Amino acid sequence: MEKQKTLRVLSESVLFHGLKTDEIEGLLLNVKYKILRYKRNEIYTLEGMNCCHVDLVLSGCVTAYMVGDSGKSLLMGKIGAGAVIAPAFVYAKSHKMPVTVKADANTEVLRMSPEELLRFIDGNATVRHNFIVCISEVVVHLTQKIHMLNLMTARQKVVSYLKELCRQQGGSIVDLGCSRQELADSFGIQKYSLARILSELAGQGIITVEGRRITIRDMQALRRL
Template sequence: MEDILQDCKLFKDIDTKDISLFFEKVPYKTKKFDENEIVMMQNQACECLMIVLKGSVNGQMVDPSGKLIIVEELGKGQVLAPAFIFAEINRMPVNIIVVQRAEILFVKKQYFADLLQLNQKLLINFLQMISNRSKFLSQQLQFHALKTIKSKLAHYLLEQYQCQQNQTIKLIHSQQQLADRFGVTRPSLSRSLKEMAAAGLVVLKTRAIFIVDVNALAYL
């Protein structure tokens, strides 16, 4: 377990021996979950530090119209809802659903608070993690404020262009997964992609999209 946690940003630059000592001093438990099993429900109180040790989970929510929105996918070594552990209103903002069979570490927040007081580096890592989450959530709000499917697609493609440093974007998500992320239906997403291709903005390939004009996408 310590080897996995060493790759977790919460334990960045902390020796494996120190991580082992942490968990000798505080109680914890691990639990295994099957695919599609619910880890936490939206509005459920967040009373523990939760870290994915194996597998992956999705943060999902349903908007007022009933559309499923995938907020993000979290894998091995990532922390679930860190900003809500010590919040005054610590209700989960999303449902946490297992994508691939998962094992999750749970540490009750009072024991996690003890760990934070034991190690300044751990405390700084946690504060940095919360700050990064605030930035991520503001970006998500900005993304979902985009009114059209094309503008959301353009935002996604430009984001991937920056990450992959290539105008040919290798798709890591299926059209259905993208539709769930955008909060739209798959046919609507497919239609918008075809319209963007017809307008000469992109070229659709198998499991890839070539961006013809990066600047034009920025204006959608």
């Protein structure tokens, strides 16, 4: 990735939000970093490995998931351009990654050591604030994930997700944003269970399903669920 494009991505990232590209360029002159590339489906890290670096995604996307002894997979989330990978584990007493992470597409990351990031944090109030926000967002995401997995039925998970998509995409026609298998994995349910719930909602006249595109035909009925 060319330098100016890298700086533009960084200026839109969580960590450097609020800084101009020339300010970011000046900060980078004083720290050691490198650009790493991962091919599609290449493993970034395995569950149980130590988290020893601070990596910010410049392009592409990586997926974090857990795999149980039975082989059941739980999709924890996707990390796209501008996001930091596992920021909460960089300075934790236990650096072991609780998830396996692999590249969903050809991916570039900017890597620096925890010590270099500390220099950023100590020397720039904006970066310090952004890093705190970054960790806070991870906590919120994990809290919501735990609530969804443990306290919601499969049907409630699907309905809640559709409501959130409507809010995010601002309309009654939404894109699931991932394959049905990935969506089922994120809910911790089987793919056939997801298909059955979507079919039931369609049969009730609440939605229409066309591949990854979902049309909400009865928004009031969806909100009542």
